[in-house]
Amino acid sequence: KNEVEQSPQNLTAQEGEFITINCSYSVGISALHWLQQHPGGGIVSLFMLSSGKKKHGRLIATINIQEKHSSLHITASHPRDSAVYICAAHQGGKLIFGQGTELSVKP
Amino acid sequence: DAGITQSPRHKVTETGTPVTLRCHQTENHRYMYWYRQDPGHGLRLIHYSYGVKDTDKGEVSDGYSVSRSKTEDFLLTLESATSSQTSVYFCAISGPVGTGFYEQYFGPGTRLTVT
Numbered sequence: 001k002n003e004v005e006q007s008p009q010n011l012t013a014q015e016g017e018f019i020t021i022n023c024s025y026s027v028g029i030s031a032l033h034w035l036q037q038h039p040g041g042g043i044v045s046l047f048m049l050s051s052g053k054k055k056h057g058r059l060i061a062t063i064n065i066q067e068k069h070s071s072l073h074i075t076a077s078h079p080r081d082s083a084v085y086i087c088a089a090h091q092g093g094k095l096i097f098g099q100g101t102e103l104s105v106k107p
Numbered sequence: 108d109a110g111i112t113q114s115p116r117h118k119v120t121e122t123g124t125p126v127t128l129r130c131h132q133t134e135n136h137r138y139m140y141w142y143r144q145d146p147g148h149g150l151r152l153i154h155y156s157y158g159v160k161d162t163d164k165g166e167v168s169d170g171y172s173v174s175r176s177k178t179e180d181f182l183l184t185l186e187s188a189t190s191s192q193t194s195v196y197f198c199a200i201s202g203p204v205g206t207g208f209y210e211q212y213f214g215p216g217t218r219l220t221v222t
Contacts, residue, residue: 033211042213043150045213093155094140097150
């Protein structure tokens with residue numbers, strides 16, 4: 001079993017839909033990262049969370065430390081949100097990555 | 108954007124040849140990492156460095172070596188490249204944001220093909 005599990009692995013949505021990607025981890029962490037990677041592109045850090053909730057534009061990330069669970073929400077999704085979203089647990093100076101969620105938003 | 112570059116960006120090499128990938132940062136961050144990304148495996152840590160001349164292995168370090176002789180450069184060497192090392196390689200740096208937290212910044216990636 002992977003130490004960081006994401007679900008779903010693939011997600012197709014219609015433009016405008018509300019999207020949720022989930023991340024569960026089984027290790028102790030100092031922080032949880034959400035990353036975005038567009039097809040053929042580089043990796044961009046969206047959020048780093050240690051507790052509570054963060055918001056940036058249409059993106060919202062939450063974390064529940066007791067339940068070892070984090071979610072990434074996208075409101076009013078747009079085709080440009082199509083990308084792979086990766087959660088990563090920060091432990092001991094290193095990141096442990098989930099497998100990624102491939103999101104496709106159709107116009 | 109964090110100042111982090113990788114060279115080369117693309118490379119095709121033959122099995123058995125040595126290959127060195129370079130990661131260069133201008134942020135003066137202490138931590139540097141090399142990852143590989145493969146379909147079905149996601150991102151996996153090869154080696155990382157927590158200071159000049161201080162390095163440690165990650166989960167997929169076999170066949171790779173690293174060196175860090177100065178803060179800004181972290182080199183990844185494939186001593187004798189194999190086809191299984193065909194991958195996209197990402198360098199990352201980690202720097203402090205606030206108290207006790209470290210943000211990671213990724214380089215643009217190097218696509219390596221071993222024929």
